[in-house]
Amino acid sequence: MSDLKGACIIGQSGGPTAVINASVLGAVQAALNAPQITRVLGAANGITGVLNQRLYDMSQEDPAELELLKFTPASALGTCRYKMKDPDEDPTDYEKILETFRKFDVRYFFYNGGNDSMDTCNKISKFLLKHGYECRVMGIPKTIDNDLYGTDHCPGFASAAKYIATSCMEVKHDACCYDTGMVTIIEVMGRHAGWLTAASALATYAGAGPDLIYLPEVDFDMDSFLADVERVYNATNKCLVVVSEGIHDKDGKFISEAKTNSNDGFGHAQLGGLANKLAEIVRGRIKNAKVRAIEPSLLQRCATHLASTTDATEAYLAGKTAVTAAIGGDTDKMVAFERNNLYGQYICNTKLLPLESVANFERKVPREWINAAGNGVEQAFIDYALPLIQGDTGMKIEHALPRFARLKKVLAKPCC
Amino acid sequence: MSDLKGACIIGQSGGPTAVINASVLGAVQAALNAPQITRVLGAANGITGVLNQRLYDMSQEDPAELELLKFTPASALGTCRYKMKDPDEDPTDYEKILETFRKFDVRYFFYNGGNDSMDTCNKISKFLLKHGYECRVMGIPKTIDNDLYGTDHCPGFASAAKYIATSCMEVKHDACCYDTGMVTIIEVMGRHAGWLTAASALATYAGAGPDLIYLPEVDFDMDSFLADVERVYNATNKCLVVVSEGIHDKDGKFISEAKTNSNDGFGHAQLGGLANKLAEIVRGRIKNAKVRAIEPSLLQRCATHLASTTDATEAYLAGKTAVTAAIGGDTDKMVAFERNNLYGQYICNTKLLPLESVANFERKVPREWINAAGNGVEQAFIDYALPLIQGDTGMKIEHALPRFARLKKVLAKPCC
Secondary structure, eight states: OOOOOEEEEEEEOSSOOSSHHHHHHHHHHHHHTOTTEEEEEEETTTHHHHHTTOEEEGGGSOHHHHHGGGGOOSOTTOBOOOOOOOTTTOOHHHHHHHHHHHHTTEEEEEEEESHHHHHHHHHHHHHHHHTTOOOEEEEEEOOTTOOOTTSSOOTTHHHHHHHHHHHHHHHHHHHTSBSSOEEEEEEEOOSSOOHHHHTTHHHHHTTOOOSEEEOTTSOOOHHHHHHHHHHHHHHHSEEEEEEETTOBOTTSOBSSOOOTTOBOTTOOBOOOOHHHHHHHHHHHHSTTOEEEEEOOGGGGTSOGGGOOHHHHHHHHHHHHHHHHHHHTTOOSEEEEEEEEEETTEEEEEEEEEEHHHHTTOOOOOOGGGBOTTSSSBOHHHHHHHGGGGOSOOOOOEETTEEOOOOOOOOBOOOOO | OOOOOEEEEEEEOSSOOSSHHHHHHHHHHHHHTOTTEEEEEEETTTHHHHHTTOEEEGGGSOHHHHHGGGGOOSOTTOBOOOOOOOTTTOOHHHHHHHHHHHHTTEEEEEEEESHHHHHHHHHHHHHHHHTTOOOEEEEEEOOTTOOOTTSSOOTTHHHHHHHHHHHHHHHHHHHTSBSSOEEEEEEEOOSSOOHHHHTTHHHHHTTOOOSEEEOTTSOOOHHHHHHHHHHHHHHHSEEEEEEETTOBOTTSOBSSOOOTTOBOTTOOBOOOOHHHHHHHHHHHHSTTOEEEEEOOGGGGTSOGGGOOHHHHHHHHHHHHHHHHHHHTTOOSEEEEEEEEEETTEEEEEEEEEEHHHHTTOOOOOOGGGBOTTSSSBOHHHHHHHGGGGOSOOOOOEETTEEOOOOOOOOBOOOOO
C-alpha cells in the first residue's frame, strides 16, 4: 500500500449518462474509507471547479443520499465541456490546477469522462510530473457512445442501449398498428461510433424492432437507403428505420443538417435534425406513406428509470477500482473492463490501461458485426450487448416517481 | 340478465395508449366467459375491419398470450382513423356494418376509443335501431389526452402522465448539470386539452421538473412567454419549459408550424415542430444560452415500460364493465370513471354515460387548476393526478426486454 497521503478530487466531465453517478459513488465511498485520503472533494462542474477552486466537501453529505447516486441520472457534481489548451502552448490552466492542488493538498485526482477527459487527465498528469508535484491521476470511463479505446465496453452505454431497445419495441408496436402506410425514422446519438444505434437491434431480437439500421461505421448512400426503405415498405406497408446521428457519405460529410450555428466547446459540430431531413426525403419518394421522425434527444442518455443494474454495478466498480488502484500506487491509467465467460456466464473484470493509449482514440463497431448490406447488425453484436443490459433499475421510487439524490454541496475551504 | 344471444365484436380506434390493450383483455375475457356471447371477434383495425369483414376469432388465442395484453402497448387488434360519413348523407358504411353484423350474427359491439370513436358508436347504434337490428353498443374510453367528457379520467392518460413526469425529472437533471446557460423546451401531445402537459408538474412536485408549463386552455402570448423564460434564466442560468403541442394565440391560431401538408383522416391539422420553433425564437432573445428542443413524439403514448398499474387495472375494468353492462341490457353508453375517497384513499368506480352526452365534447383542464399567470398548474392538479400514476408496470420481462403479447390473429368465418 502507498504512503502518499492527501486529499482527493473527483470530477465529472462531458455528456452525462444514466449511471455516471454510480461511478462517483464508488469512488467517494472508497475514498472516504481510505486512511491515505485525508479529504474527499467533488469538483463542481469538472475541471472548471478545479480551476475555480469550487470543490465540495463530500464528507458533509448524508450517506443515505449518497447511496441514491447509484441511480440518479446526469452528473450530480456538475459537468463541463471546457477544453484546456496544450500545456506547451499555454500552461495557464495547468498552473491554476497545480495551485488548487497545493492549496487543498490534493494527491489523488479521479476524472470521470470520455475520450476528451482521458486526454485532459493525461495532460494534467504529465504537467504535474514535470513540476515535481506528486499526485496520482486516474481516469474513470463513461459514455453512452461506448467508443473508449481498449475497454470491452463503457459504463453508461448499456443503460442507454436498454432505453433505445425498449423504446424501439414500443414504437414498433405503435407505428405498426394503423392500417395505413407508415415509415418511422428514429435518430440515435453517436457521432462517430454506432454502438448505441446498433442497440436498437436488441428490439428486433426481442420480437419487435427496426427493419433497417444505419451506423456511421459504413458510408451512407442515399440511393441505397431509399431503395431499402422502399423494399421493406412495399412488402409490409410499414418501415421502422434507426439511424445514427453521425452517418456520413463516402466523403465523410454528415448527412444531418448542421443545427443553427452553435458548436460545443470542443469544436464538434452539433448534430441533429437528421431524422427530419431523411423523413422529408422519404416523403418525396413514397407518396402515400405517413412518415414520422423521432429524435429521443437527451431522453436516451438520462433514462435511469431503464438503467441496467449490470451497468450501474460496473460503473460503481469502475469508480471504486480507480481509488483502490491509485492508493496501491497506480497513476496515469484509466480503469477498463475485460469480459470473461465462466461456464457460459458473463463476467466483467477490471484492468488498467495507460491514459496515453486511450486518449483521443475511438473504438468503433467492428465491420464484421454489421451486415454486408450495411443496413443491420449481426448476431455477434446481440451476443455482445445482451449481457450488459441485464437487471432492472434499482432506482428508488417515492409517490410512484423517482427519488433521486439531493446533495448539499457544501464548498470546501483550502487547508493552507 | 339479458337473453340476447349472439357474437360480439371488440374494436380499437384512434391513437393507441400504453394500456389500451388492457381494455381489450378485460372485454375479451368477460365475453369469453359470458354464455350469452356465442363468439368473441376482434375487429382488424377498428371499424375498417368491420366494414371489410376482417374479424379475428379471439377464442383461438393462447390465454397466456392474451394475459400479456395487459401490458402491451399500441392497439393489438390494429387501429384506424377512418371517419364515417353522416348516415343521413351517405349510409353506405352503415349498411356494410349491418351486413357484417348479420353475417356474423353480431349482437354486441364494443368500441375502444376517444371522442371520435364515441361519435362512431353513437351513429352505428342509432342506425341499427332505425333498421330494427337488435344490438347492444358500448364505448370503452381511452386517450392519453384525458379529454373525454363526463369521466373523472380516461384509461391511458395516467401511464403517459407517468412517462412525461419521469422523463421531465431525468431531463431536468441532465439539462441542469452543465455550467453553461441552457434553455430546454419539451413539447407534449394534446391538441385541445392540456392534461398531459400539466402532468409534467408532477416532476416539479417530486423534486425536479419544469420551471414553466403552457397549456392550450390559456391563450398563449409570445411576449409573456419570452419574459417568463428570461426571468427564470436570468435567475438560475437554466430554464426547463414544457408546452402543449396545441397552444394557440388569442385568435385560436396554433403557435406550432403546420407539419408538411398531411392531415389525419379527421381533418385535424397534424401538429409538431412547436418546440423547435419556440427554441429558435428563444435563441434570438437569449444570446448566450444553448437552447434545446425535445419532442418525445410517439414515445409518450406507447411507454408501457412506465405504465401505471392503477391505469392498467382501470383500463381492464373499463373493458370488462362494458361487456357485463351490455349483457345486463345496457346499450348506447360509454363506461366512465368516478372518483371517491374512502378514508383518504383513492377509489375508482365505474358508471355509464349516454354516448350522446360524450360524443364530440372535450373536457379541458379547469382554469382554476392553472395558475393565474398561465405558466404553471396548482396543487389541485397534483392531487388529481398523483393517485392515477401509482403502481409500477406489470410488464413481463424476457432477456431484460419487454415480452409483449404475440397474437395469432386467426380470421373468423361468417356463420351464415
